[in-house]
Amino acid sequence: MAALEPTQNLVIRKTRSRGILSLMGSGLSMLVALFIAIPILVVFGFVFVPAGDIWAHLASTVLPLYLVNTLILAGGVAVLVLSIGVSTAWLVTMYEFPGRRYFSWALFLPLAMPAYIIAYTYTGMFDFAGPVQTYLRDLFGWSRQDYWFPPVRTIGGAILMLGLVLYPYVYLVSRAAFLEQSICALEVGRTLGRNSWGVFREIALPLARPAIVTGLALALMETLSDFGTVQYFAVDTFTTGIYRTWLGLGEPAAAAQLAAMLMGFVFLLVILERVNRGARKYYHTTGRYQKIQRAPITGYKAALACFACFAPIFFGFLLPTGWLLNESISHPDSFLNTEFPKLALSSITVAASASILALVIAMLLVYGNRLSGQQSNSMVRTICLRIAAMGYAIPGPVLAVGILIPFGFVDNAVDQFARAQLGVSTGLILSGTLFALMFAYIVRFLAVSLNTVEGSVEKITPSMAQAARTMGVTGFRALFKVHVPIISGSLMTAMLLVFVDVMKELPATLIMRPFGFETLAVRAYEMASDERLSEAAGPSIAIVLVGIIPVIILSRAIGRSRPGQKSGEES
Amino acid sequence: MSKLIISDLLHHNSENFAVRIDHLEADAGKILCLLGPSGCGKSTTLRLAAGLDNPEAGNIHINGEHVAGDGVFIPAEDRHVGLVFQDYALFPHLTVLGNIQFGLRKMKAKARREIAENIMEKLDLTAFSDKYPHMLSGGEQQRVALARALAPNPRIMLLDEPFSGLDVVLRNRVRDETVAILKETGTTALLVTHDPEEAMRMADKIVLMKDGRIEQQGTPAELYSNPKSEFVASFLGDVNRVSAFATPEGLQSEIGLILHENAKDITGDCEILVRPEAIRLRPVNNDAGPTGRVLQSRNLGAYCLVDLELPSGRTIVARAATILQPEDNQICAISLDQRQVFLFPS
Numbered sequence: 082m083a084a085l086e087p088t089q090n091l092v093i094r095k096t097r098s099r100g101i102l103s104l105m106g107s108g109l110s111m112l113v114a115l116f117i118a119i120p121i122l123v124v125f126g127f128v129f130v131p132a133g134d135i136w137a138h139l140a141s142t143v144l145p146l147y148l149v150n151t152l153i154l155a156g157g158v159a160v161l162v163l164s165i166g167v168s169t170a171w172l173v174t175m176y177e178f179p180g181r182r183y184f185s186w187a188l189f190l191p192l193a194m195p196a197y198i199i200a201y202t203y204t205g206m207f208d209f210a211g212p213v214q215t216y217l218r219d220l221f222g223w224s225r226q227d228y229w230f231p232p233v234r235t236i237g238g239a240i241l242m243l244g245l246v247l248y249p250y251v252y253l254v255s256r257a258a259f260l261e262q263s264i265c266a267l268e269v270g271r272t273l274g275r276n277s278w279g280v281f282r283e284i285a286l287p288l289a290r291p292a293i294v295t296g297l298a299l300a301l302m303e304t305l306s307d308f309g310t311v312q313y314f315a316v317d318t319f320t321t322g323i324y325r326t327w328l329g330l331g332e333p334a335a336a337a338q339l340a341a342m343l344m345g346f347v348f349l350l351v352i353l354e355r356v357n358r359g360a361r362k363y364y365h366t367t368g369r370y371q372k373i374q375r376a377p378i379t380g381y382k383a384a385l386a387c388f389a390c391f392a393p394i395f396f397g398f399l400l401p402t403g404w405l406l407n408e409s410i411s412h413p414d415s416f417l418n419t420e421f422p423k424l425a426l427s428s429i430t431v432a433a434s435a436s437i438l439a440l441v442i443a444m445l446l447v448y449g450n451r452l453s454g455q456q457s458n459s460m461v462r463t464i465c466l467r468i469a470a471m472g473y474a475i476p477g478p479v480l481a482v483g484i485l486i487p488f489g490f491v492d493n494a495v496d497q498f499a500r501a502q503l504g505v506s507t508g509l510i511l512s513g514t515l516f517a518l519m520f521a522y523i524v525r526f527l528a529v530s531l532n533t534v535e536g537s538v539e540k541i542t543p544s545m546a547q548a549a550r551t552m553g554v555t556g557f558r559a560l561f562k563v564h565v566p567i568i569s570g571s572l573m574t575a576m577l578l579v580f581v582d583v584m585k586e587l588p589a590t591l592i593m594r595p596f597g598f599e600t601l602a603v604r605a606y607e608m609a610s611d612e613r614l615s616e617a618a619g620p621s622i623a624i625v626l627v628g629i630i631p632v633i634i635l636s637r638a639i640g641r642s643r644p645g646q647k648s649g650e651e652s
Numbered sequence: 653m654s655k656l657i658i659s660d661l662l663h664h665n666s667e668n669f670a671v672r673i674d675h676l677e678a679d680a681g682k683i684l685c686l687l688g689p690s691g692c693g694k695s696t697t698l699r700l701a702a703g704l705d706n707p708e709a710g711n712i713h714i715n716g717e718h719v720a721g722d723g724v725f726i727p728a729e730d731r732h733v734g735l736v737f738q739d740y741a742l743f744p745h746l747t748v749l750g751n752i753q754f755g756l757r758k759m760k761a762k763a764r765r766e767i768a769e770n771i772m773e774k775l776d777l778t779a780f781s782d783k784y785p786h787m788l789s790g791g792e793q794q795r796v797a798l799a800r801a802l803a804p805n806p807r808i809m810l811l812d813e814p815f816s817g818l819d820v821v822l823r824n825r826v827r828d829e830t831v832a833i834l835k836e837t838g839t840t841a842l843l844v845t846h847d848p849e850e851a852m853r854m855a856d857k858i859v860l861m862k863d864g865r866i867e868q869q870g871t872p873a874e875l876y877s878n879p880k881s882e883f884v885a886s887f888l889g890d891v892n893r894v895s896a897f898a899t900p901e902g903l904q905s906e907i908g909l910i911l912h913e914n915a916k917d918i919t920g921d922c923e924i925l926v927r928p929e930a931i932r933l934r935p936v937n938n939d940a941g942p943t944g945r946v947l948q949s950r951n952l953g954a955y956c957l958v959d960l961e962l963p964s965g966r967t968i969v970a971r972a973a974t975i976l977q978p979e980d981n982q983i984c985a986i987s988l989d990q991r992q993v994f995l996f997p998s
Contacts, residue, residue: 266742
């Protein structure tokens with residue numbers, strides 16, 4: 082009996098320390114989730130705060146316009162991204178034609194182009210004073226009234242701009258879905274009397290639908306949260322409305338209510354798809370994968386396929402990037418000035434800090450969840466994780482509203498308390514600081530690192546950890562010997578993705594930045610707003626070039642994703 | 653009448669492996685099994701018959717219609733063949749009814765419904781009509797796949813390893829059910845399998861393939877008892893290899909005198925193949941016949957497998973009725989069923 086005691090003690094101690102760890106873990110993740118949920122809760126909380134006359138005023142004046150414009154914009158972008166994204170994904174997955182290999186990754190490139198930057202470029206190129214119209218006038222001797230040219234800065238232009246840079250979301254997921262599909266199902270469809278179009282329409286498309294809807298939802302979230310493009314094109318949507326109600330009219334409650342309506346749209350999108358899906362499950366009923374045999378196409382059909390794949394790459398990336406490069410080279414002062422290094426440095430600093438912070442928080446959440454997988458409160462933690470990942474769906478301006486309202490409240494309360502008790506004014510402690518900005522980035526982009534970390538940690542099965550355990554490798558040593566080598570690649574990816582997202586982020590930065598603090602994105606926006614387009618080129622091209630990094634990572638990852646297909650075979 | 657005729661076929665599959673078939677015929681209402689080890693070209697042949705691939709050379713006729721070869725190619729969608737894959741490839745977004753009706757396009761809704769209900773009743777699927785594939789068990793999914801392929805009344809049914817996804821107990825039942833429904837509907841079927849037991853159980857005729865060519869074709873009994881090559885003999889069942897040498901009386905081996913029709917052509921040494929059930933064991937009498945020592949014997953229920961050591965040290969396996977199971981280390985006298993001894997010219 083006595084001999085047994087130490088072991089028993091050890092067991093008890095172990096369980097207890099595990100219990101404490103998991104309790105700490107769950108407490109921490111709940112705290113983080115709560116913190117991140119603050120902006121969302123604030124925005125929805127304001128639905129119940131009477132905003133008074135201003136709401137009636139908004140409803141009778143601008144609200145219908147916001148609503149109609151937002152709906153037209155979302156509808157137009159949806160049609161555009163679906164037709165470009167799905168058709169190109171199907172072409173490069175199922176057919177063989179000249180350049181297919183290059184198209185399959187180059188189609189991601191427009192993802193590197195922020196919508197507001199492509200908007201400035203197209204304005205620069207196709208506006209009245211731009212090279213295209215000038216050339217046409219010179220060529221035909223026209224003057225202003227003699228001809229009609231499609232105006233760029235309209236809602237139609239905004240749809241085109243957003244569609245050109247957002248279709249990769251749909252392309253990405255539909256390509257992954259088409260790569261994963263069971264070729265057998267398509268072949269059975271053939272023997273049941275469907276030609277290749279029928280197989281696509283009646284089998285492949287319905288099977289890929291959940292994935293396509295996910296991609297569409299992402300594209301639409303980006304559309305709804307877009308601020309730079311619609312503001313620049315003077316198209317009044319909810320996003321610009323929120324900005325104006327908040328900063329122009331000084332009505333935070335009304336702004337928050339507009340924001341709540343906008344978020345309602347987003348959630349409606351998600352719910353509609355779920356309801357529509359019903360009892361159907363889209364798992365393939367098979368574990369067997371056959372190599373996809375791409376059917377070769379030749380002649381005019383091959384030319385058409387090439388054109389269909391090249392056009393979005395050209396108009397969404399090559400043309401605007403070329404123009405930006407050309408502008409920055411012919412106006413070297415747009416980046417060869419004393420301010421540019423400062424701008425780049427502040428962009429890189431906030432982006433790097435935010436990406437590291439997001440990674441650390443994501444790892445804490447994921448490992449907290451993993452440590453207590455079997456605990457009774459795992460439901461709570463799963464919900465916490467989901468809440469923490471919700472920020473990605475919140476448009477930047479809404480986020481700004483949701484953060485600045487509670488921060489302002491805290492600032493005021495502290496200030497009043499200090500003045501009453503100590504006779505000094507503390508001023509703004511939280512609002513308008515880098516801390517607030519960083520908080521906004523974390524809320525918005527935590528989902529990106531969270532999903533990446535979660536995905537890679539899932540690859541470490543419990544049996545691996547148990548195998549390490551039988552060899553006496555536990556605790557922190559297991560973390561460094563087993564976990565880190567397996568997930569380090571994904572951790573880098575998670576960091577890079579957040580880094581680039583922060584570099585590109587405009588609306589939240591614009592609203593929340595400390596006074597005098599400028600990033601590349603803010604500078605590009607300001608120069609463009611002042612019609613100094615050539616000066617916007619320098620910062621813009623820097624953002625685009627950085628944005629290419631995750632595109633490369635994504636295209637590599639997806640090439641490896643098809644089960645049963647070696648990485649070398651498909652890229 | 654022949655439903656499917658493949659002649660002078662040559663085709664390279666995606667791994668650039670050549671399939672050459674001189675002549676293959678499937679008779680109406682019969683089940684033809686394409687049997688062979690993996691990578692022998694049987695699935696490629698099935699895909700060519702289905703119209704999923706276009707052969708480089710050769711002709712394919714279905715029901716007398718020229719469907720491939722000499723510039724003609726009727727693609728899968730116009731060929732009116734049924735196809736069942738190993739993984740069934742059911743459409744997960746459609747119900748059982750939707751799956752079965754998928755191939756019934758060019759007809760009125762009422763007629764479609766009638767045909768689908770009829771086939772569902774035959775295959776005992778009526779209760780699952782509104783269920784989605786993921787709600788069904790493996791055996792049920794297999795029946796849906798079969799029903800879906802049968803519904804449009806195909807000219808020929810092509811089955812690619814359709815039972816390998818099922819567990820052993822279920823597999824035998826589903827095999828028998830499938831044979832029954834194919835016979836009941838009078839459907840001609842081409843079944844691809846790598847399992848000789850499955851082929852012998854189901855087929856009216858077996859076509860054994862190796863390295864892209866037909867090795868031998870015939871009824872299951874013909875292939876089992878009268879193999880034309882060593883490969884056929886050993887693929888369809890276990891065989892023992894025993895060395896023998898020519899004498900004026902016949903081939904002399906450790907297990908006795910072999911009176912094979914090919915024996916007269918042999919001079920010098922050779923190797924013979926003997927099925928385990930051809931080796932009969934009995935207690936040693938005084939006569940000087942061949943003997944072997946029992947190393948161990950395993951009881952498999954209806955029969956037992958006996959490992960025997962011959963005087964030369966070579967071991968062979970014999971199959972005996974359980975009641976005749978010998979004891980370990982017992983010396984047994986050996987006699988041969990000469991019909992199950994194979995000798996191939998080397």
